[in-house]
Amino acid sequence: MKPSKMLQQMCHDLLTEVDVRALCKSRGFPPEAFTSRGVLETMFLSPQGLSTAYDSLDANEIALLHLLRNCDSPVGVAFFSRVYGSKGSGGTYQQRYKDCLTSTRQRLVRRGLLLLGEDAPRVRDKRTKLERCRFALPVEFHDDLPLIIPSPEPFEGDGNWRSKVIRDKLCADLSGRRKTAAKIAFHITSGALQLNGMLFQTGQLAAWQQAQWKSTIDDGKKPVGRIAHAWQPDDAVLCILSELAVGCWANTEQVAEPLRVFCDRKIDADAICEAGWKCGLLAKRRADGRNWYRLAPIPQDVNPNQCFVVGKKNSDVIVDLNTVPFAVLEQVVAVSEQQQGSRSGTMLLTPSFVKMGRASDELLATESIQWLIENTQPFAEAYVSLSERRGKTILHENVYVARITDLSLKVAVKKALGENVVALKNDFVAFPCGRLDDVQRVVKKSGYVVREVAAK
Numbered sequence: 285m286k287p288s289k290m291l292q293q294m295c296h297d298l299l300t301e302v303d304v305r306a307l308c309k310s311r312g313f314p315p316e317a318f319t320s321r322g323v324l325e326t327m328f329l330s331p332q333g334l335s336t337a338y339d340s341l342d343a344n345e346i347a348l349l350h351l352l353r354n355c356d357s358p359v360g361v362a363f364f365s366r367v368y369g370s371k372g373s374g375g376t377y378q379q380r381y382k383d384c385l386t387s388t389r390q391r392l393v394r395r396g397l398l399l400l401g402e403d404a405p406r407v408r409d410k411r412t413k414l415e416r417c418r419f420a421l422p423v424e425f426h427d428d429l430p431l432i433i434p435s436p437e438p439f440e441g442d443g444n445w446r447s448k449v450i451r452d453k454l455c456a457d458l459s460g461r462r463k464t465a466a467k468i469a470f471h472i473t474s475g476a477l478q479l480n481g482m483l484f485q486t487g488q489l490a491a492w493q494q495a496q497w498k499s500t501i502d503d504g505k506k507p508v509g510r511i512a513h514a515w516q517p518d519d520a521v522l523c524i525l526s527e528l529a530v531g532c533w534a535n536t537e538q539v540a541e542p543l544r545v546f547c548d549r550k551i552d553a554d555a556i557c558e559a560g561w562k563c564g565l566l567a568k569r570r571a572d573g574r575n576w577y578r579l580a581p582i583p584q585d586v587n588p589n590q591c592f593v594v595g596k597k598n599s600d601v602i603v604d605l606n607t608v609p610f611a612v613l614e615q616v617v618a619v620s621e622q623q624q625g626s627r628s629g630t631m632l633l634t635p636s637f638v639k640m641g642r643a644s645d646e647l648l649a650t651e652s653i654q655w656l657i658e659n660t661q662p663f664a665e666a667y668v669s670l671s672e673r674r675g676k677t678i679l680h681e682n683v684y685v686a687r688i689t690d691l692s693l694k695v696a697v698k699k700a701l702g703e704n705v706v707a708l709k710n711d712f713v714a715f716p717c718g719r720l721d722d723v724q725r726v727v728k729k730s731g732y733v734v735r736e737v738a739a740k
Contacts, residue, residue, distance in 0.1 A: 285358050285418055290401035295325040298400050299393075306394035310337050328396065329424045337395040338430050345391065347542040349421055350432045354523065355513060358401060358418035363513050364388045366548040377415050385414060397425065432524055432542050436532035437576060442567055443533070445580045448606075449564030450489055455605050455629045474702025475621035477613075477631070484617050486610045490565070494518055497563040501556055513548075517556045520546035525566070525579050533569065533576035585609040588655035593630075601633040601660045612652040619643050619653060635666035638703065641674070682717045693730050700726050 299307070299321075308318045311333030317324040338346070344367045352359065361381045362370070368387035370380045392398045403416040457470040469480055469492060477484040479492060497518045515523070524542050528534060536553040543551045557577045560566040567580045591608035594601060603616060606629050619640045620633040633656075640648070647653065648667075656663040688694045689711045697713065698705055700722055705715045715723060727734050 285401050285403065285420075287399055287420060287422060290358065290399040290418065290420060291325055291328060291422075293402060294400040295321045295328065298402060303389065303394055306390075307396045310340070310394065311396040312336065329422055331424075331428060333396065334425060334428045337397055338428065340395060341391070341397075341430075343434065343541060344545055346430050346434075347432055347545040349392075349397070349429060350523075350527075350542070351513070351515075351546050352419070352421045353426050353429065355420075358399070358420040359513060361385045361388060361414060361417050361419070363419070364392075366514075366545055376412075378412055381414060385417065388419070392419075397421070432527050433532075433534045433538050436528050436534050436538070437571070438531050439533050439569060439571065439576065440531070441569075442581045443569035443576070443578070444561075445567035446562065446564040447580075447583055449493065449562075450610070451606055458605070458624050458631065459628045472622050472624060472631075474704070475623065475634075475636070476703065477617045477622050484614060486614050489610060493563045493565050494522075497560055497565060500559045500562070515546045517543065517547055517551050518560060520551075521553075521556055521560055522565070522579070525577060528578050533578045535574040535576050537574070539577070583609070585611070588612065588652045589659070592656065592659075594660050599662060601656065601662060603631050603633055605629050605631055615647060615650055615652050616656070618647060635663045636703070637666055637670065640666055640670050680714070683714050684717055684720055684723075685712055685714050686723065687712050690730075690732070693727065693732060696726050696730055697723055 304318055304321075304324065307313075308315075308324070311327075313324070313327055313332065317327050341349075348364065348367050352363070355363075361384055364387070365381065365384045368384045368391070370384050372380065374380075388398075389400075393400050399420045399422055401418045401420075402413065403411075403418060405411070405416065409416075454470045457468045458472065470484075471478055479485075479488050482488065498516065501517055520543050521539065523546070524539060525534060536557055539557065540551070540553040543553050543556070554575070557566060557568075557575070561568045561577065565580055566577050569576050586607050586609065591604045591612065592601060593604065601620075602625055603613070605613075616633055619636060621636050621639075623632045623634075624630075625632050635656075653663075657667045658664070685708070687710070688697060694711075694713065697715075698707075701715055701719055704719050705713050707713055724734050
């Protein structure tokens with residue numbers, strides 16, 4: 285249901301005279317808004333009286349509106365039962381949520397803070413009028429919402445945060461110190477650094493950290509029934525702490541109630557925040573006998589010459605995994621072949637002409653790639669060769685072309701050769717002559733026969 289339709293429906297059809305009188309008083313609207321529903325509709329989305337209306341709410345109601353702000357669509361009355369309660373799980377919908385609707389109308393609708401609408405009944409719709417009620421927080425009201433943590437504490441410094449969680453995992457996985465393959469997240473396959481089977485990208489890192497966080501706090505409880513809008517504890521903590529101002533911190537007592545509202549159940553805020561800190565997503569500090577938390581800061585980047593090492597023969601380019609910014613690592617992975625370095629915590633880079641040819645001009649112009657081009661012989665030579673051929677039609681040599689009509693066989697070849705196979709039109713693929721043995725091995729293993737045709 286669109287907000288404009290909800291506003292029109294609320295002002296002209298759903299609000300009673302008692303509702304309108306209370307709403308106009310709460311928002312400080314003039315008498316014209318009470319006597320004319322059109323005037324009320326026009327004035328409702330204005331900022332007039334918003335701060336006064338918000339000030340009349342308690343902390344749980346403020347947290348409830350913050351949660352509603354993060355909902356993608358209007359919600360039913362059951363959403364508000366996490367604050368206003370419901371009569372158990374038995375009985376009809378009307379019996380369970382009638383009192384909750386009354387509280388929602390009195391505390392939020394009559395204060396002029398919510399849009400109220402009603403879904404049109406569908407064919408053979410068995411839903412009651414109460415079940416078809418919908419509520420939304422207007423976008424125009426979002427910026428004026430009071431802080432979800434009303435009195436955060438300002439502290440200087442970044443506090444204690446585990447900045448090397450990802451780097452330690454990366455170095456340990458590539459060095460082979462992980463004995464259990466199931467625990468390995470980072471690996472190099474077909475000359476490409478991957479995270480959980482996908483080409484390394486910085487956008488995956490926070491998701492990987494949060495997945496580790498989820499695995500440590502998972503209690504097996506899933507949102508059911510009326511708590512369809514309930515959040516998982518880690519998502520809720522990240523959302524709540526993201527609203528803290530720069531330099532401000534919240535203790536777990538302050539986080540506990542908003543966390544309960546977001547999750548619709550009591551949550552151990554101390555345990556959740558501690559787990560988030562261990563995964564490197566939260567910063568922590570101890571003060572006044574309490575633990576205080578905020579989102580972990582963004583690490584400071586280092587210059588490229590501090591994370592790249594050029595070998596004695598000027599042919600080896602080594603990246604230091606303990607210092608390289610992850611954005612830079614993503615860039616060099618996109619233009620090179622990688623392999624594990626001879627020393628732990630290092631990775632050897634070899635320029636890939638194919639990858640550099642596919643790279644955008646913006647990527648090739650980044651500071652890290654330009655540093656490699658200007659300071660290392662392999663990347664300089666590859667870039668010069670690329671510049672001479674860029675934009676031209678290239679006739680490739682030392683390449684085999686094969687026609688593979690079976691989809692499963694094509695997937696098997698792609699998996700075996702990785703970046704060394706290119707899909708062409710009409711079921712054809714191309715690959716380097718040096719990989720012919722690998723292709724033949726995959727074809728024979730799949731029960732097929734290779735038929736060679738000489739070019740004319």
